[in-house]
Amino acid sequence: MAKIRLERASVSFPVYNAASRSLKNRVLNVATGGAIERRFDGLVVVKGLDEIDLTIHEGERVGLVGHNGSGKTTLLRLLSGIYAPTSGSAAIDGECVSLINIGLGIDPEATGRENIRLRAVMMGMTAKELSSKYDEIAEFSGLGDFLDMPFRTYSSGMQLRLAFATSTSIRPEILIMDEWLSTGDEDFKDRARKRLDEIVSSTKILILASHSKELLLGNCDRLIWLEHGRVRMDGPAKTIADEYFGR
């Protein structure tokens, strides 16, 4: 069973060149950002996430909302295994794929074909899995002969096609997203939307951070409202969306 469990999980960022003398130990009176603190040894740290307790079970579709800097991306990165908690614990059970940065692992000098392989390895695909999916990825990209050209020669839409085709080729148990990837020309947009719907509906756990009420209500049944790196509210999507966005 896929499952996520965070216990008092914090992620803090040390900032070595902060103009720390100007930092007042003020109460948080702005909506944005995590808490900025000066540690006992004088170092300034930003608390991206502050002692989060969270359990997500198989079958849940969870949306993250919150103002800029409230900790959404930090939480997605923690759940994807990009960050480890600086204190507390994070147990992620299940094969997890993050579509947060689909360009990760791309080498601009390598060809499209080589980049499909690079990205696949980064996503944890085995050689056998890749060989069974390779032709489908190449075809979905619609890049034809350009697959033998270096990635740097691609237009931005072509770059996206390749990264998207590769990143959405597996069906993970846990899917992590922060935007609906649907750029590209009309033809690709349509196909991309369909493929994304497929991967979203087959995943056992979805975590989606967004500022769009429509997107969140359309895809999530539970919403978590983050504020200053803490959970402000957690509950049924509609209830929390009404509170956060207003009715």
Ligand SMILES: Nc1ncnc2c1ncn2[C@@H]1O[C@H](COP(=O)(O)OP(=O)(O)OP(=O)(O)O)[C@@H](O)[C@H]1O
């Ligand atoms: N690499 C970093 N170094 C220092 N501070 C960071 C770093 N990454 C994030 N933070 C801080 O952690 C806090 C949470 O940031 P995060 O990116 O998680 O917010 P967010 O909710 O995704 O915001 P947005 O909606 O603007 O994308 C912010 O105060 C930010 O300044």
